[in-house]
Amino acid sequence: MAKLCSSSRNTTVRHTHRIAKFIKLKHAGLGSLAFPAQAGSGDAQALDWGSAPEPSLPFMVPDHGPARRTPALRQQKTNRGHSVVGHTVVYHESGLEQRVSSLLRTYKHLKRLVSQYPVVEYIDEDGVIHSHTFDYCIELTNGTRIGIAVKAARKSAEMTALLDRIRANGITGIGKGGRRTPGIIDAVMLATDAEATYELCENAYFILTSRDHHDEDETTRLCDLVKGLPGQVRFGQLLLNCASRAKRRTAIWRLIDLGVLEPGSLGRIDELSWLRLTR
Structure with a gap:
């Protein structure tokens, strides 16, 4: 009975959210976006994907990169998994780490993203030497390398102190055989849930998707269109009067990414x- 009540309550909440969203769209003059667009020739063409593109050669099997450890695939108390970024397997051991990695991948100056690297040493207040493995390490197009520790915001003070000790020790890496x-x-x-929010992660998903699935012609048309618009424009206004709303939506995200x-x-x-418009 409790499960039925919970399901009914969730359905009511979702329905309420839809109504509220429709009212907001209507007030903004975008009420038609609350309903699916009628399938036209543009939408039919958007669904006609044809044959899959030929894979680029030579194919490279993804590896773990310089990762110093490979987390177990399953663990009851964490959300473990991995993504393939370029030719590197990038691990995450929590939902927060997954959100952080998604946001990092949207950075336009990112050259490479690896996980579980590097292992560095630091000295505590008692003079004892410890080691710490960074969750992620990014390399930028200018060659800068940054180690990123991922923690919940409530632990930020503790983690900030640890990072200070790592800096004080010269960010000294520990390699195989103990080589420093x-x-x-x-x-x-430090990256926390205060920066890697669910909302920004959702944006990151659409940005990353647009890189592989945008239509070049539609993106070019939209780019020419927005360059002629003064001031600001709502996202939804760009979805009006277009041949394919799906293609247009992906093109908008692609222009945001660019x-x-x-x-x-x-x-x-x-x-x-x-x-x-930024340029």
């Missing part, structure tokens, strides 16, 4: 979000 390498990376930083469009505020991007 001072300055193994250029900088260290930096042609940017949101007017932080948070989840939806049909009501204001976008502005």
